[in-house]
Amino acid sequence: MAKIMFFIKMAILALVWCPTHLGGAPMLPVPWIFPSNVAAKAFPPLHICFVNMLTKVNIDGASCTKYACHEYRHVWQWNHYRDLYQWWSNHMRDGIFERYYFSKICAIEEDARIFGRTYGKKDGEALMQKYSAAIMEAAYQRGLL
Numbered sequence: 001m002a003k004i005m006f007f008i009k010m011a012i013l014a015l016v017w018c019p020t021h022l023g024g025a026p027m028l029p030v031p032w033i034f035p036s037n038v039a040a041k042a043f044p045p046l047h048i049c050f051v052n053m054l055t056k057v058n059i060d061g062a063s064c065t066k067y068a069c070h071e072y073r074h075v076w077q078w079n080h081y082r083d084l085y086q087w088w089s090n091h092m093r094d095g096i097f098e099r100y101y102f103s104k105i106c107a108i109e110e111d112a113r114i115f116g117r118t119y120g121k122k123d124g125e126a127l128m129q130k131y132s133a134a135i136m137e138a139a140y141q142r143g144l145l
Helices: 002-022 061-080 082-090 096-100 107-117 125-130 133-141
Strands: 028-032 040-043 048-052
Touching: 061 082, 061 107, 082 096, 082 107, 082 133, 107 125
Parallel strands: 028 048
Antiparallel strands: 040 048
């Protein structure tokens, strides 16, 4: 029952709250049945947010809002910083993404974390400008990552 309520809350937030409060198109929440510690994942090109119905994370209303803001921010990033978003997506298999996931260098995740943690009041857009796709690719080509 708690998982169904989580999905309903995510659906309301993604379809109603996010577009009106964050100034964008709605996201379609899709149930995702996969056991893990991940509560939700965004697929920005299609404006879809996968909501994990078997999550082990204890979700309350505030956390649900933070997850929605975090995932919605990835949709915004896709629309405004597509080159950087794609750069990080392209490096998910070579270990770069995992290695820098919790650092400011991974600007797309740090931006989404800030955005989610503050319910959309603050963001890390300056980090995405500082660590642009061109800068990240240059560092990668030099073997600095």
